[in-house]
Amino acid sequence: DTEVTQTPKHLVMGMTNKKSLKCEQHMGHRAMYWYKQKAKKPPELMFVYSYEKLSINESVPSRFSPECPNSSLLNLHLHALQPEDSALYLCASSQEGPYEQYFGPGTRLTVT
């Protein structure tokens, strides 16, 4: 099974709200990723977790806070977002190394 699940599918939040995006995989992958994708653009890497430790932070603003509670779960906590943060947020996982990444269906976030 190569499934990565994400909840919620859609999220609308105001600029003062706090919300969280969730991601889960059961493939035994030890690397998990958050990407942001704007319309008609490729995904942009935000964070990489390897063995539940933050490995890469692509200079993402602190209003995005990732968390990896265990090897199967990945959260992205959102606070005080801006309208320009509206996008499709994708989670992915892979074996550690330069291997293929499997993406979830994404959470479509709208910031009002």
Next chain:
Amino acid sequence: QKEVEQDPGPLSVPEGAIVSLNCTYSNSAFQYFMWYRQYSRKGPELLMYTYSSGNKEDGRFTAQVDKSSKYISLFIRDSQPSDSATYLCATSTIPNAGGTSYGKLTFGQGTILTVHP
């Protein structure tokens, strides 16, 4: 210049046509290559993964890599309307000694494909 160049299209073909999608890259450190299909408002779906020059076939899909020319292709035979999507090529490097280069895919811009009945 982008590290991975991909013609964004759009590309429109009749059902049953052979589709050729292409990317070029500039960084010789790219050694791993992927093709993803992304339907509108969905996450990318992995179609092909390869790390060697030559061809790799999976059903109607063939991935071709030419490392000497830094050129990668995806061929779709007997294209179907259900193949209408955006196709993204992606590359990855060999991990460096610090182990931080893994996990960083470099994507092309994506090619929008429409297969009409």
